[in-house]
Amino acid sequence: MSYAHLDAYSRRLRAAHEVMTAAAPIPGGPRKLIRDSWRRSLEAGIDPDAPGAPAGQNPVRVQGLFESHALRPLLPLITQTLRTVADEGGHIMILTDHDGRILWRDGNAATMDRADEVGLADGHRWAEEAAGTNGIGTALALRRPVHVYSEEHLMRVLHVWSCSAAPILDPETGGLLGCVDVSGTATSLHPATVALVNATAKLAETQLALRMHERDESLRRRYESLRAPAVLLSASGRVIAGDPGGHLGPRVQLPAAGERMILRDGRVAQLEPFSDGYLLRATQTSGPSALALTFLGDGPPTAIVDGRTVLLSLRHAEILAILALYPRGLTAEQLSFHLYGDDGNPVTIRAEMHRLRTHLEVPIGAKPYHLTCPVEADFLDLRRLLAADDPASLARAYPGPLLPRSESPEIRRERDELEVQVRTCLLQRGSPGDLWAYAQTANGREDFQLLERLALSLPQADPRAAAARARLRAP
Template sequence: MVDISMRYFDESSGDPLRQARLLEQVHAAVLGGDEAAGDRVPGKRGEQCSPRPVVVESWRRSLAARIDPNGWQPPVEFESSALPEIRAEHPLAECVPLLRETLLDAAGDTPHIMIVTDAAGTILWREGNPEVCRKADDVLLSEGTRWSEDAIGTNAMGTTLATGSPVRIHSAEHLVCTYHAWTCAASPVHDPETGAVLGSIDVSGPLHTMHPALTALVTAAARLAENRLTDRMRREHERVRQRHLPSLRALRGEPGALLGPRGHVLETTSNELTLPERVELDRPESGIAVGDDRWIVLEPLPEGYLLRAPRRNRSPRGGATGVRRAPEAAAARSTLRLGLMSEYPTAELDGNRLRLGTRHAELLAALSLRPAGVSSEQLALLVHGERGNPVTVRAEIHRLRNQIGCAVVRTKPYRLDASTETDFHDVREALGEGAVRSALALHGAGLLPGSEAPVVREEREELAAGLRSAVLSSEDPDLLWSYASTEHGRDDIEVLEQLLSLLARDDWRRAGARARLTRLLRDP
């Protein structure tokens, strides 16, 4: 790889077009293999100019990812039809109106666009000047495309996610030549509870629109978004605290704490426990100081957890899932009940019912069908097919864990750590026991009828085929009529023919079945 360690480019010039011309020379010379090129490219008042250190390091990472500077396009991660649901589930969704007001409405007709990405660098929102949006479409700077450094090289969104710091990328500081006519500034947005990066906020536009305050403006917008998320977190924590204070008081002096859904400590009962601000739910004993005669027990609650530290000569209460237990202590797992045989899927965790979006329902279906666990690559294939991307799946699982709970949806490998019950397993059991009428009632519209996830489609087709075979084998006219009244059996010629052979001549259902069969045989 060419050595691109050079004295940095002077970015203090107020002329963005002049800077762009100089950067083009540096870009062409350095990436062309001339290690001393920067020393011969004149900068302001005759100084030498070279890529800034942040750009040098980003170019190194991008070239190591085999990005071609002369011709590259960002990959499309999400089709436009999938974006509404993905946006609705993303934590930054509630911040978009605030960001729009801060970065667009206040700027009037400024030729800029505002972009918000997820943590993987995929653009979820893009708004702003219509003409700039049209130009952005021409270079795939559009919603659903991924702009991480390993996908499209040095750019403000990808580089701010790689470094964790605000950054401005101007003209030929972009590694890929296609974007040398653009200037952009971006800042990461962090989850106020976990510190994890949620995504980035970016302002982009034609290179002549560069302004020295652009980076500061985007950074301020990111802080406003984090403040909005912090306010929401505090409201949620207070709601959970008020809801579950009786559970904490029921400990009657036993050392314990009430935790939020992601482990944030909301309330404690005593000073005997030394707790961090946030407990790692995968390793709840980490960072917690307890005496030798105690162990850590974590009990799931709706929207939170109860952490206890009982003495070893006492048994944990029923329902606890402990990470340090007395030898005789038996821990009951949480119960997760999935209702996926309908148009509106749900999950019920320990009695608390949650409405599921299609993608979360598909992930939970896949994990329940692979109880031993799967890798991100395997899960991507199960849910998205051959076009599946492990990066996308990791982001989706992160959002699912925020909704269901980290103690239930585990990682490495991805799996469900709960006593899982599903309505589609109920259908299988009923068929296996010969309870065809029960299976038919449970089957309804089928497993996630609108889903095209391969793992869901395969299970749905197997269940439908098994149910149909059981109905035909029953030779029960009442059961055949019930099946013929469903969406699956309504236009099934074989079912109608067998039904007619079994119905009595004076049965009122006979005329309707014959009319339907005649129509199916007549119409191609």
């Protein structure tokens, strides 16, 4: 794009910016990528007249975070790749964490002085929800390389800047590690810079993948010398060896070291630290019973007890869910309150507990009531995924609300909390594919904001976009 074309585009952007921030229709307006980002930023409460990014963390703390960050060893590669374009153009190079917080920067001294004025410096956070539309935040939000030119920034103070940024993904988990960015004044940073920045990010990902494979090989050699039946896992739960049939899938949700867990085939296994990873060893099934609960979505609630699948009544499912949520146990009065509210009767609970023990043959301790066996549950796994901030895994693991027919006060509270957290995470950081997966759930099918996001973010010819538009038009 020539500078004359850029000037014309700037004039159109300024006009669009005024009507966008005034909530008026945009005649012509910016490209769709920027328009969608403006909308997200305004919904997050970003003030277009803010003076810059929010105040950052203490520089000493930021330095400590960077020294332990997975991208720190790749800094020489990143600087070597970008140094020429930064030096020749008077730009600055930036590296952030997954949340858009700047961990490191370098480049032209005069440009860094100007960058300090808007918070484009160590410790400041540049995620979209913190600083509006910008190269770093928008690249992280979309998980793709982005060039944001001058007036494309939502905050007016950034209209003298242009940024080219690309996310760096972790080959171990698929999650965001951070972002690499080159920033400079609007007229000096050519839009083609984004190609170089993206190539740098891909080089970093390639190096990370090579190092991951080297760790895998080292672990595999130690594992093969054991000659013992066990599954070898990486530090994040990725399956490396010992599961030739692929029954466990590519990744295992890790319990605490030393705890037991239930595998997909109903076997009980125990996690053991092993070098830089873990071993998952099947335990004897003659020990305490093991329980796996599937309570999310529209299907009937089921339990796997020592490999035996049992369909549950709604009441029994509610009791097991509450006991799983309160591993330290509950008195009959507490359990009755969680199930029935103020109308509960502890006598009814004691009768239900007797029927549950008989039906499931699962040991349930009394005084207080508690499960005395290892427990795995899809809704507990969902909690761990929310804590891990992994939208892609979250979308795959969420088929719908927890026990949707339940009127138990405690189940309703947990169900609503999980729904809000999943929806918020996917709307803020999920890909179109993640959002489409959520759109298949009971609540996602008629979620107007979600469907509108899908209709705008997917290509017009994509069948998912057509389905979203059809749902939006439905009465």
